[in-house]
Amino acid sequence: MSTAVLENTSTSTATTTQAYSFAIDPTPEQGNLLRSHIGGSRFAYNVLLGLVAANWDENREKKAAGLEVTKYDYLSTSHFGLLYLWAETRNELAPWWGENGVSTYNDAAQRLSKAFTNFHRGRAKFPTFKRRGQGGSVRFTNTAVRLSDAHHVRISRIGEVKTYESTRKLYRPVNRGTAKIMAATVCERGGKWTVAFTVEVQRRVCAARAPERVIGVDVGLTTLYTGTTPDGEQVLQVANPRHLQHSEKKLAHAQRIAARRQGPRPGQAPSSRWKRANTRVQKIHSGVANARRNLIHETTTMLAKDYDVIVVEDLNVAGMLKNRSLAKHISDAAWGEFTRQLEYKTKWYGSTLVKAGPFYPSSKTCSRCGTVKAKLSLDERTYHCETCGLAIDRDVNAAINLARLGLPGTSSGTGRGGEVRPVASTDPAHPDEASTDTPPESGA
Numbered sequence: 156m157s158t159a160v161l162e163n164t165s166t167s168t169a170t171t172t173q174a175y176s177f178a179i180d181p182t183p184e185q186g187n188l189l190r191s192h193i194g195g196s197r198f199a200y201n202v203l204l205g206l207v208a209a210n211w212d213e214n215r216e217k218k219a220a221g222l223e224v225t226k227y228d229y230l231s232t233s234h235f236g237l238l239y240l241w242a243e244t245r246n247e248l249a250p251w252w253g254e255n256g257v258s259t260y261n262d263a264a265q266r267l268s269k270a271f272t273n274f275h276r277g278r279a280k281f282p283t284f285k286r287r288g289q290g291g292s293v294r295f296t297n298t299a300v301r302l303s304d305a306h307h308v309r310i311s312r313i314g315e316v317k318t319y320e321s322t323r324k325l326y327r328p329v330n331r332g333t334a335k336i337m338a339a340t341v342c343e344r345g346g347k348w349t350v351a352f353t354v355e356v357q358r359r360v361c362a363a364r365a366p367e368r369v370i371g372v373d374v375g376l377t378t379l380y381t382g383t384t385p386d387g388e389q390v391l392q393v394a395n396p397r398h399l400q401h402s403e404k405k406l407a408h409a410q411r412i413a414a415r416r417q418g419p420r421p422g423q424a425p426s427s428r429w430k431r432a433n434t435r436v437q438k439i440h441s442g443v444a445n446a447r448r449n450l451i452h453e454t455t456t457m458l459a460k461d462y463d464v465i466v467v468e469d470l471n472v473a474g475m476l477k478n479r480s481l482a483k484h485i486s487d488a489a490w491g492e493f494t495r496q497l498e499y500k501t502k503w504y505g506s507t508l509v510k511a512g513p514f515y516p517s518s519k520t521c522s523r524c525g526t527v528k529a530k531l532s533l534d535e536r537t538y539h540c541e542t543c544g545l546a547i548d549r550d551v552n553a554a555i556n557l558a559r560l561g562l563p564g565t566s567s568g569t570g571r572g573g574e575v576r577p578v579a580s581t582d583p584a585h586p587d588e589a590s591t592d593t594p595p596e597s598g599a
C-alpha cells in the first residue's frame with residue numbers, strides 16, 4: 156500500500172521506480188569493451204572485499220593479542236568509503252584502471268557496500284569473491300548512458316549499441332519528459348546481452364478504493380498461489396505449471412552435470428566441457444525464469460485490478476536461506492517476485508497490499524475456531540483441528556487467515572495471533588529487476 160495514494164482522493168501523479176530491459180546486439184569489439192568493464196568491476200569488487208576482509212582479520216588478531224581495537228581501526232564499508240579506498244589503491248593494484256569508464260568502479264563499490272549492509276542486517280552471509288565465468292554485469296550511471304533513438308543505446312566508452320527490439324516504450328516517455336533514466340545494467344548470460352534500465356517514471360495513480368473485495372493469498376509448494384475471501388470462498392488457484400516443473404527438473408539435471416565438470420578455480424581456467432555445461436544451465440535458467448515471471452505477471456495484474464485489499468505473508472528471510480530443498484527454493488523465488496510486483500501494481504490500480512508480519516501463524520491457526528497449533532510440518536497437506544474438528548486444505552486455511560487480516564478494523568490476527576499487526580508496505584518497487592509489462596496509464 157502506498158500512503159501517498161491513500162492521501163489523495165482523486166487522481167494525481169506519483170513517481171515510481173521501474174525497470175525496462177532490452178536485448179542488445181553489441182559488435183564483437185563492443186562486446187570486448189563491455190567484458191572489460193564487467194571484468195574491471197569484478198576486479199575492483201574483489202580487491203576491495205580482500206582489503207576489508209584482511210582489515211577485519213588484523214583487528215581480530217589484535218583483539219586476541221589483548222590490544223585495544225576501536226571503530227577507527229575498521230575500514231569503512233560505505234559506498235563512499237569503499238570508493239575512497241579504491242582511489243587510494245587503484246594505481247598500485249590496477250594500473251590499467253583508466254581503460255574503463257568510472258561507472259565500473261563506482262558500481263563495484265556500491266554493490267560491495269550493499270552486500271555489507273545485507274550482511275550487517277543479517278539478511279545475507281559475509282560477501283564472497285566474484286568468480287570469472289559467471290556471466291556478470293556492470294552498472295552504468297545515468298551520465299554514461301542514453302537512448303539515441305528507438306533502436307540504439309549510447310554508452311560512454313562503448314559507443315552506439317544496437318538493440319534487438321524497439322525501445323519505444325521507454326524512448327517515448329523519456330523524450331516527453333515523463334521518465335528519467337537513473338542507471339543501466341548491462342549483463343551477458345549464456346552468450347546473450349541485455350541492458351536493464353532503472354527508470355523513474357511519472358504516472359497518474361488511481362484514487363484508493365474502498366476495501367470491499369478482500370483476498371488472502373498463500374504461496375505454497377504444490378499449489379503456487381491459493382487465494383480466498385475472508386468468508387473462506389476459494390477464488391484463486393494457480394498451480395506450478397507442468398511445463399515449468401519439467402524445465403525445472405531439466406535445470407537441476409544440467410546443474411548436476413556442470414557441477415561434475417572442472418569449473419573455474421583460483422589460478423585455473425575452467426574446462427571447455429564445463430563451459431558448455433554451464434552455457435546450457437544458463438539457457439534453461441533464463442527460459443524457466445521468463446516463463447515463471449510471465450505467470451506471476453498475469454496473477455499479480457489480476458489481483459491488483461480485481462481486488463481492493465490483497466493480504467500476503469511477509470516471509471522470514473533468515474528462515475528462507477536455511478531451507479535448501481528445490482521445491483522450497485522455487486516457492487520462495489515465486490513469493491519474492493510476486494510481492495515485488497504486487498507492491499507496484501497495487502499503486503498503479505489503487506488497491507492496497509497488506510503484509511502479515513513474519514511471525515503471524517497463518518498456516519498453524521484454525522480458520523474456524525482460532526486455535527493455534529504448536530507444530531505443523533511441511534508435508535501435512537490437510538489442516539486437522541483437534542479443537543473443533545475442522546479438516547481443510549492447508550493452503551486454503553492459511554489464505555483464509557490472511558484474508559481476515561485485510562478486513563477493515565482488523566488490527567491483529569484472528570483469535571490468538573495477538574502479536575501480529577498487518578504491515579502496510581511502503582517499499583518502492585525494486586529497481587534491480589526487469590519487468591516487461593506496461594502500466595495502465597502513463598504520462599502527466
Ligand SMILES: [Zn+2]
Nearest residue numbers: 521524540543
Ligand atoms: Zn478449529
